[in-house]
Amino acid sequence: xxFFLLVITxxxxxxxAGLFYAYSCSVNPGLGRLSDTCYMAAMQSINRVILNPVxxxxxMGPVFLLPLSTWLVFRQxxxxxGWCLLAATIxxxxxxxxxxxxxxxxxxxxxxxxxxxxxxxxxxxxxxRFEKPWNRLNMVRTIxxxxxxxxxxxxxxxxxx
Numbered sequence: 001x002x003f004f005l006l007v008i009t010x011x012x013x014x015x016x017a018g019l020f021y022a023y024s025c026s027v028n029p030g031l032g033r034l035s036d037t038c039y040m041a042a043m044q045s046i047n048r049v050i051l052n053p054v055x056x057x058x059x060m061g062p063v064f065l066l067p068l069s070t071w072l073v074f075r076q077x078x079x080x081x082g083w084c085l086l087a088a089t090i091x092x093x094x095x096x097x098x099x100x101x102x103x104x105x106x107x108x109x110x111x112x113x114x115x116x117x118x119x120x121x122x123x124x125x126x127x128x129r130f131e132k133p134w135n136r137l138n139m140v141r142t143i144x145x146x147x148x149x150x151x152x153x154x155x156x157x158x159x160x161x
Contacts, residue, residue, distance in 0.1 A: 002072055003161050009069045010152040012061030013088070016096060017145035019058070024142045028135050036124045037116055039131070044116075047108040059100075062092045062148065073155065081155040088151035095144025103137040 027046075031039055066089040074082035107130055114126045 002069075002076070003159075005065065005069055005072065006152070006156050006159070009062065009065040010149060010156065012058050012065060013092065013145060013149045013152055015058040016062065017142070017149045019055075020096075020138055020142035020145050023138055024135075028138065032131070036120065036127045040111065040114060040123060040127055041116055043111055043130070043134075044114070047111065059097075063097055066092055066148075066152075069152075069155075073159070078159055081158045084151045084155035084158065088148045088155070091144050091151070092148040096141045096148065099137050099141045099144065104134060104141070107134045107137070 031042055034042060066085065070082060070085040070089050073085055111126070111130050114123070116123060
């Protein structure tokens with residue numbers, strides 16, 4: 001049972017690392033080439049459609065599975081694996097979930113209220129307030145998610161099943 005739980009934990013964390021990584025190396029650079037109005041419209045659309053059950057399973061999975069896995073592994077006395085999972089839990093909760101909730105989501109909510117019917121200068125100003133901070137925060141959560149997955153893999157390799 002613990003092996004299966006750790007696999008699901010690693011999988012959900014890896015899905016998020018992959019999503020954020022894909023944004024960092026392909027989606028954001030591609031969107032960055034768009035005009036201000038097209039960029040803003042595309043990000044508004046993406047931010048609306050990503051709020052779906054498939055995303056939430058991957059994003060919220062580690063929020064619940066990492067602490068549970070950590071507790072179960074420590075309960076078995078696996079200290080190296082337990083410490084790796086504890087570090088993964090803290091990094092995911094702060095560096096992925098926390099950054100998203102405190103940084104990206106407020107930016108997304110502000111973006112959603114931007115009217116694309118305004119003048120070009122106002123749309124450019126709105127983009128400037130959104131794009132660089134959002135991309136910077138996405139890079140933080142990308143790194144956090146990658147570290148999380150790495151620590152979960154190390155924990156699994158150190159376990160004696």
